[in-house]
Amino acid sequence: xxxxxxxxxxxxxxxxxxxxxxxxxxxxxxxxxxxxxxxxxxxxxxxxxxxxxxxxxxxxxxxxxxxxxxxxxxxxxxxxxxxxxxxxxxxxxxxxxxxxxxxxxxxxxxxxxxxxxxxxxxxxxxxxxxxxxxxxxxxxxxxxxxxxxxxxxxx
Amino acid sequence: xxxxxxxxxxxxxxxxxxxxxxxxxxxxxxxxxxxxxxxxxxxxxxxxxxxxxxxxxxxxxxxxxxxxxxxxxxxxxxxxxxxxxxxxxxxxxxxxxxxxxxxxxxxxxxxxxxxxxxxxxxxxxxxxxxxxxxxxxxxxxxxxxxxxxxxxxxxxxxxxxxxxxxxxxxxxxxxxxxxxxxxxxxxxxxxxxxxxxxxxxxxxxxxxxxxxxxxxxxxxxxxxxxxxxxxxxxxxxxxxxxxxxxxxxxxxxxxxxxxxxxxxxxxxxxxxxxxxxxxxxxxxxxxxxxxxxxxxxxxxxxxxxxxxxxxxxxxxxxxxxxxxxxxxxxxxxxxxxxxxxxxxxxxxxxxxxxxxxxxxxxxxxxxxxxxxxxxxxxxxxxxxxxxxxxxxxxxxxxxxxxxxxxxxxxxxxxxxxxxxxxxxxxxxxxxxxxxxxxxxxxxxxxxxxxxxxxxxxxxxxxxxxxxxxxxxxxxxxxxxxxxxxxxxxxxxxxxxxxxxxxxxxxxxxxxxxxxxxxxxxxxxxxxxxxxxxxxxxxxxxxx
Numbered sequence: 258x259x260x261x262x263x264x265x266x267x268x269x270x271x272x273x274x275x276x277x278x279x280x281x282x283x284x285x286x287x288x289x290x291x292x293x294x295x296x297x298x299x300x301x302x303x304x305x306x307x308x309x310x311x312x313x314x315x316x317x318x319x320x321x322x323x324x325x326x327x328x329x330x331x332x333x334x335x336x337x338x339x340x341x342x343x344x345x346x347x348x349x350x351x352x353x354x355x356x357x358x359x360x361x362x363x364x365x366x367x368x369x370x371x372x373x374x375x376x377x378x379x380x381x382x383x384x385x386x387x388x389x390x391x392x393x394x395x396x397x398x399x400x401x402x403x404x405x406x407x408x409x410x411x412x
Numbered sequence: 413x414x415x416x417x418x419x420x421x422x423x424x425x426x427x428x429x430x431x432x433x434x435x436x437x438x439x440x441x442x443x444x445x446x447x448x449x450x451x452x453x454x455x456x457x458x459x460x461x462x463x464x465x466x467x468x469x470x471x472x473x474x475x476x477x478x479x480x481x482x483x484x485x486x487x488x489x490x491x492x493x494x495x496x497x498x499x500x501x502x503x504x505x506x507x508x509x510x511x512x513x514x515x516x517x518x519x520x521x522x523x524x525x526x527x528x529x530x531x532x533x534x535x536x537x538x539x540x541x542x543x544x545x546x547x548x549x550x551x552x553x554x555x556x557x558x559x560x561x562x563x564x565x566x567x568x569x570x571x572x573x574x575x576x577x578x579x580x581x582x583x584x585x586x587x588x589x590x591x592x593x594x595x596x597x598x599x600x601x602x603x604x605x606x607x608x609x610x611x612x613x614x615x616x617x618x619x620x621x622x623x624x625x626x627x628x629x630x631x632x633x634x635x636x637x638x639x640x641x642x643x644x645x646x647x648x649x650x651x652x653x654x655x656x657x658x659x660x661x662x663x664x665x666x667x668x669x670x671x672x673x674x675x676x677x678x679x680x681x682x683x684x685x686x687x688x689x690x691x692x693x694x695x696x697x698x699x700x701x702x703x704x705x706x707x708x709x710x711x712x713x714x715x716x717x718x719x720x721x722x723x724x725x726x727x728x729x730x731x732x733x734x735x736x737x738x739x740x741x742x743x744x745x746x747x748x749x750x751x752x753x754x755x756x757x758x759x760x761x762x763x764x765x766x767x768x769x770x771x772x773x774x775x776x777x778x779x780x781x782x783x784x785x786x787x788x789x790x791x792x793x794x795x796x797x798x799x800x801x802x803x804x805x806x807x808x809x810x811x812x813x814x815x816x817x818x819x820x821x822x823x824x825x826x827x828x829x830x831x832x833x834x835x836x837x838x839x840x841x842x843x844x845x846x847x848x849x850x851x852x853x854x855x856x857x858x859x860x861x862x863x864x865x866x867x868x869x870x871x872x873x874x875x876x877x878x879x880x881x882x883x884x885x886x887x888x889x890x891x892x893x894x895x896x897x898x899x900x901x902x903x904x905x906x907x908x909x910x911x912x913x914x915x916x917x918x919x920x921x922x923x924x925x926x927x928x929x930x931x932x933x934x935x936x937x938x939x940x941x942x943x944x945x946x947x948x949x950x951x952x953x954x955x
Contacts, residue, residue, distance in 0.1 A: 272926040277916040286919060293922070297507045305660070308500045312656035315493055315642040316649030322489070323641030330626030332640045334489055341496045342694045345503055349687050352506060356683055364679075364923040371925055 280371040289363035296355050300348055307344055311337050419566040422737055426745030427565065430602075431579060434752065437594040440935050441587030447931070448782045451588035451789055452519040452764050453674040455933025458593060460681040464688020467672050469596030470757040471498075471663075471689070472603060472696060474556050474750050475817055480697070482723025483645060484704025486716070488633065490645035491704055493652065495697035497659025499690065504664040506686040511679035512836050512921040513670050518928050520764040521670050521828065522773075524921075525835050528913035529843040531778075535769040537850040541827040542667040542765040544854050545820050549666075550758045550796075552816035554804035556724075557751040559813075563720075564728055564744035570805045576748075577801035580755045584763065584793040592756045593675060594935055599746075599753035600692060606746040607699040610727075613734050614706030625702060628709035639708075651883050658821050658887030665824030665832065668761040677930035703727060710734075759793050759800075766792035812867070815884075819861050822886050826894035827853025834898050836921055839914040845902030852897025853890060860886035 280286055315322055315334060322334030445451055458466065473479075476498065483491030517523040522538030554573055561572035583591045618624050626640060633639035646652045663669060673682045707715060707730040715733075719726035731743040767789035772780050780788075804811070827850045834841040834849070861867060866884045883889070920926045 272916075275916075275926065277919050280919045280923075280925070281915040286923065289922060301503075301507050304500065304503050308496070308660060309653070309656065311496065312493070312653055313649075315489075316646070316652035319641045319643040323637060325640075328623050330628075330630055330640065331623055332489075332626070334640070334642060335492070335626070338492055338496050339698075341500055342698060345500055345690055345694060348503055349506055349690050353683060353687055356511075356680070361680065367919070367923045368925045371919070371923075 274375055275371055276374055279374060280367060283367060283370050285363060285367040285370050289360060289367055292359055292363060296352065300352065304344060304348055308341060311341060420564065420737070420741060420744070422741035423565045423744045426741045427748050430745050430749045430752075433598060434579070434583065434591075434595045434749075437598070437935065438583050438587040438591040441591035441594065444933055444935070445588040445590050446786075448519065448768070448785050448789075449928070449931055450590065450933050451786050452671070452760065452768070453928075454589040454593050456675060456677050456928065456930035457933040458675045458681075458685075460676060460684030461688050462593070462597060463672055463676050463681065463685035464692065465600040466593045466596040466675070467669060467685055467689035468692040468696070469598075469600035469603070469750075469753045470668055470672060471666075471754075472600070472693060472750065473553060473754045473817075474560060474747050475552075475813075476696070477603060477607075477700065477750055478560065478724045478727050478747060479722070481700045481704040481707065482719060482726045484701055484723075485707040485711075485719060485726035486723040487645035488629070488635065488639035488705075488708075489642045492701055493642070493646065493656070494659065495701065497656050498663070499694050499697055501660045501663035502686055502690045502693065504660060505669070506683060506690075508833060509664050509670065509836075510673050510682045510686050511924075514673040514676065514679050514682035515924045515927045516836070516917055516921040517674055519671070519674060519768045520761070521667050521832060522765065522769040524917075525832055525846060526769075526773075527835065527917045528910045529835070529846055530907075530910075532774050534843050534846050535773050537831070537847045538828075539765040539769040539774075540854060541665070541823065541831070541850045542769075543762055544823045544858075545665070545667055545828065546758050546762040546765075546796075548816045548823065549668075549820035550755060550762070550800045551803050551807070551811065552813045552820070553751055553755050553758070554800050555807065555809065555811045556813050557748075557755070558804060559809055560724065560747055560751070561744075562809075563725060564740075564747065569809055573804045574801055576751060576755065577797050577804075579752055580759060581794055581797040583752075583756045584760050584797075585790045589675060589760055590933060590935060592753075592760050593672075595749075595756055596753040599749040602746045602749050604692060604696060606743060607696055607703070610731065610734070610743070611699045611702050611706075614702060614710065614730075617734070618706070618709055622702060625705040625709055629705040632708050632712040634713060648882060648884075650888065651885055654883055654885040654888035655818075657891060658818070658825050658885055661829050661887075661891060662821030662825035665826075665828030666820075667765070667824075667828065668757040670832075671761045671764065672757075674928070678927070679924050703730065706730065755800075759796050762796050763789045763793040766796070815861060815864075815866055818885060819857060822857035822861065822890055823854055825853075825887055826857045826890035827851075830891070830894040830898050834895075834902075836917065838902075839911055839918075841898065841902050842905060842907035842910040844905040844907070845898045845900075848901025848904070849894055849898030853894030856890040856893040857886050860890055 314337070322332060322337070324333045325331060326333065449455055480491050480494050483494065513524055516527055520538070521542060522535045525538040526534035554576060557576040558569040558573040561567060561576070562569045583595055615622060618628055630636065630639050635644060638644060642652070646655065676682050676685060704726070707726045710733060711726070711729060715726065715729050718729040728740055728743055732740040767785055771788045772778060772785050830853065831846045831849045835846065860883070863881060864884050864886070865882050
């Protein structure tokens with residue numbers, strides 16, 4: 258099988274200059290993954306539980322879901338369904354906030370440490386080359402990656 | 413099935429405006445799109461809000477607009493169940509895939525799926541998953557377009573299908589993803605506006621209290637209390653759960669939605685676009701519910717005949733009742749724009765699977781030029797469009813649309829989602845696992861739908877191939893089978909190369925290190941070709 262990574266039009270370009278294994282082991286990256294998991298896993302379990310609670314009750318307890326309360330015509334099922342909308346928006350907003358304040362700065366630090374590794378092993382071996390890499394690297398990133406947590410501007 | 417016998421000239425005029433505006437956009441886009449990144453990813457230059465509108469435009473099909481409101485009109489609560497699933501699914505996309513796709517991918521989901529695998533088999537599997545989803549979804553949309561336009565405007569079914577297909581092909585071949593994105597943005601804007609106007613109109617009519625809608629709607633239904641309870645449309649509990657599972661995981665496997673994350677400059681814009689999409693799609697579904705109940709409350713049982721057996725014409729009938737011919741024509745035009753945006757999104761993702769995955773990476777082993785890749789993509793888009801038109805015209809109005817949309821979601825959830833998720837998160841996962849997983853997912857969903865009571869032995873028949881199997885929605889069986897296929901395949905073979913490259917994909921997908929850069933393409937900004945070329949040749953270190 259051809260492992261066509263040689264840079265034709267179609268292939269995904271890889272970065273052999275980066276020591277991916279070292280980045281994966283770096284404390285910055287480990288911290289990022291740990292913090293991300295600490296949010297995403299419980300949040301995913303929660304939304305799946307809330308959603309399937311709704312679906313299973315709709316399937317197996319139609320009488321309960323059809324029960325009316327508060328006002329004539331408003332059923333448990335509808336209120337439950339509307340909470341799904343609220344849940345989606347709130348969890349989405351919470352994730353965005355967390356990503357802006359915590360995940361993005363950590364990811365930026367992980368990237369910086371990776372590029373410092375390149376700078377050190379660069380043929381020229383000068384600190385400038387590492388710095389230049391970093392400055393160019395910021396080009397596609399509207400938020401300056403090196404800012405500390407609370408300063409990252411919201412989208 | 414003809415709602416209005418004679419050709420509706422007002423509706424034709426509205427259609428002409430929709431086509432005119434989208435063609436202007438396509439003209440601007442065609443002058444700027446040249447590279448493969450322009451063609452499939454709009455130069456990665458869309459902002460988060462723009463992409464959010466485009467996702468909403470890509471996602472909300474005529475089935476969402478007319479279909480769900482129609483289901484609610486006919487069956488009450490069960491129609492709402494679809495809306496909930498369609499929306500909550502975006503949490504799966506946001507938490508698990510959106511940013512990772514942006515960071516690791518280039519043009520297609522295969523770029524992520526096959527990142528650390530043996531290119532040819534893994535890309536073939538990903539292309540199979542993509543093309544299966546697109547085939548079922550696209551044909552359903554084309555047939556739906558024909559039926560709707562025939563009913564709303566009074567032109568023949570075949571002509572409606574051919575026109576829809578032709579415009580779709582022009583958008584893509586001339587303007588690529590840039591034109592497609594703006595068609596979707598315009599459509600999302602039109603659809604939201606139409607829904608807001610119509611909802612306010614309905615509320616005005618019933619006296620401004622939304623809670624009265626439930627009571628009034630129930631009062632006008634023959635089902636009485638049961639109208640507000642689950643179970644009128646989805647009568648088997650296990651089927652309801654199976655549907656729910658397919659909906660919540662299926663969106664995260666839809667290639668035309670995932671592809672949209674390649675059109676933004678970075679992960680931050682990718683997740684921002686999901687939030688925009690969730691706000692738009694969620695508020696839209698809340699409004700369609702009000703419209704479905706509003707149709708029931710205002711039209712009553714008298715509207716059932718005009719709404720048709722699937723309820724698809726409930727909203728147009730309501731529009732006619734509220735605002736007469738002109739409002740009906742506007743709603744018809746919005747439905748037309750809706751279909752155009754969705755089919756264009758589907759076909760451009762299929763063109764990626766054919767040209768980028770199958771042609772460039774499998775047939776030419778990555779040695780073709782970018783120019784060739786874009787040409788093949790355009791030929792692929794043209795061919796796929798032509799085939800879809802042919803199948804829709806030959807299959808005709810009798811094709812069962814709802815089962816094909818259900819099938820598209822089932823394949824997406826059972827084949828694409830497990831393989832993508834595991835490729836990004838499970839170090840041991842390998843090429844064999846991806847291939848077996850995708851095959852398990854595709855084959856099991858198709859087979860289970862074919863033997864289901866809704867299909868076997870003929871369309872909408874009662875029975876089913878096996879007396880003990882009665883599920884219409886295969887998700888609860890086919891999704892676990894997809895994961896099991898991934899697991900078994902992985903265990904069959906060891907692939908040290910794929911495991912070794914996991915660190916690279918893992919770091920890249922989580923941090924964006926090495927991710928594809930934006931080339932900064934905009935629809936109206938100066939520069940166009942020149943700027944894109946300059947950005948492509950600039951020696952900017954990639955991060």
